[in-house]
Every structure is written in C-alpha cells, then in structure tokens.
Amino acid sequence: MNTDAVLRCTEVSKRYGRTQALDAVSLSVAPGEMVALLGPNGAGKTTLFQLLTGLYVADSGAVEVLGADMRREPVRALAQLGVVFQQPALDLNLSVRASLRFHADLHGLPSSVSRPRIDELLQRFGLAEVAGKPARELSGGNRRKVELVRALLHAPRLLLMDEATVGLDPASRAQLLEEVLQARSERGLGVLWATHLVDEAEKAQRVVVLHKGKVLWDGTAQALCADRGAASLQGAFLKLTGGQKNATTA
Numbered sequence: 001m002n003t004d005a006v007l008r009c010t011e012v013s014k015r016y017g018r019t020q021a022l023d024a025v026s027l028s029v030a031p032g033e034m035v036a037l038l039g040p041n042g043a044g045k046t047t048l049f050q051l052l053t054g055l056y057v058a059d060s061g062a063v064e065v066l067g068a069d070m071r072r073e074p075v076r077a078l079a080q081l082g083v084v085f086q087q088p089a090l091d092l093n094l095s096v097r098a099s100l101r102f103h104a105d106l107h108g109l110p111s112s113v114s115r116p117r118i119d120e121l122l123q124r125f126g127l128a129e130v131a132g133k134p135a136r137e138l139s140g141g142n143r144r145k146v147e148l149v150r151a152l153l154h155a156p157r158l159l160l161m162d163e164a165t166v167g168l169d170p171a172s173r174a175q176l177l178e179e180v181l182q183a184r185s186e187r188g189l190g191v192l193w194a195t196h197l198v199d200e201a202e203k204a205q206r207v208v209v210l211h212k213g214k215v216l217w218d219g220t221a222q223a224l225c226a227d228r229g230a231a232s233l234q235g236a237f238l239k240l241t242g243g244q245k246n247a248t249t250a
C-alpha cells in the first residue's frame, strides 16, 4: 500500500447484529488521486463512510487520515478531511455566504483567512452571484456545489463524496463530478467518491468495487474490463458482482 496515503483503511470490519456490513475492507487513497468506491445498494458504502468520518467505530481494523488514527486521534484525522454526505445538509434559510461563514467559524478559521477563502471558492465554483441568496432559492446542483465549497473551506487533504449526486439531473451530476476532478488536480486532494453509478466511476483513476461488505476489485477500470473480458465497465461490474443490476449507468 502507498505509504503517502491521505486515507488508509486496513482490514476494517463492521457488523450490525447478524449483518456483516463490512468484512476486512482495506483500501487507500493517494494525494491527488480520485478513487471511486463502486457498489450496489447495500454493499456497505455508507457504513464505510460512517467509519471514515468517525460517526461509528469499526469492530476491528484501522482508519487513518494522513497517518492520524481515527480512533486514537480523531481531531487530527477529522481536521484533514472534508465530506459531502448523501443527504443534503444545508440550512435553506441562511444565505450561501452566511452558511459558509458559520462553518468557517466552526472550524476555528479566523475571518482574515475565511473571508478571502470563501470569496475565492465562490468565484471558483461559479457561485459568486448567488452568495447573498438563501439556499432554498438555489438549484439542486448549486446547493450541492455550496456543500462542496463548505467541505473545502478548511483546506482538507482528503475529500469524501458519499453518493453526492443522488437526486441531481444528468447535467448537474456531470458538472459536480468535473468540479471535483478539477479541485483534485488543482489542490492535490485525495478523493474517495462513493457511487452506484458506473459512469461516474469511469472518471476515477482507480475503482474499488465493494459488494456485500467485501472488496472484490481494486485497480483501474481498464484492468477490470480486461480481467473480466468485458467491453465496458458496466459489463465488467455485472460479471464481477454476479449480475446484480442495481448498479446502473444513471
């Protein structure tokens, strides 16, 4: 495994009663790398994200963010990661700028740092014109972009995207993915992008296929296609997971 990893999971397991949600999952993300975590419904993606963000503790195994162990040094680990959750979590009554300022304050950023950073990020993501509007007046795509800006405010080294395009139309999905890919290369961010949509996974440098709590593949999409003798990632994924059809193209 890469020793410079921004994220390293080692043999992580989690059980809910009789359900083994994660079974000895190991994966890593390098700086500047986007890794797609591809799995059908129930594969364990959300459970893994709950462990990566310190919401739950693994039964066994370790999660490290830039070498900081999530169990022993959660504050140091969490300081290095930004996250966009599957469920939208914006205060719809606050203006975009007020929402971002509030989160900058939560991160303890002095306003001399946060104000120019918010301006720069709003400009960078094409949100400057809506900065004064309450979030409820924004499109779904722009709301998600505000959540992306919020996740990047404290300049994290690792970005976690948990099925963040759910509910967006195809154009907004593609745009959000492009924005994240660009932020990755501009900022050297490591990105873990969880999805059940194969077309989103095709853009990643590496694909980790999770199925029934186990990692079935960790490598490039091309290598997966070659390994399975499939013409497309969709075909390779279906062969790998035994034809389960709820990982889709859109």
Ligand SMILES: Nc1ncnc2c1ncn2[C@@H]1O[C@H](COP(=O)(O)OP(=O)(O)OP(=O)(O)O)[C@@H](O)[C@H]1O
Pocket: 016, 019, 020, 021, 039, 040, 041, 042, 043, 044, 045, 046, 047, 048, 196
């Ligand atoms: N709180 C819980 N209590 C009991 N079982 C759970 C709980 N959360 C998840 N599970 C089970 O653990 C397994 C993994 O679920 P998880 O939500 O992590 O998968 P997922 O890949 O995120 O699925 P989806 O794409 O549908 O969000 C599933 O069998 C699910 O039913």
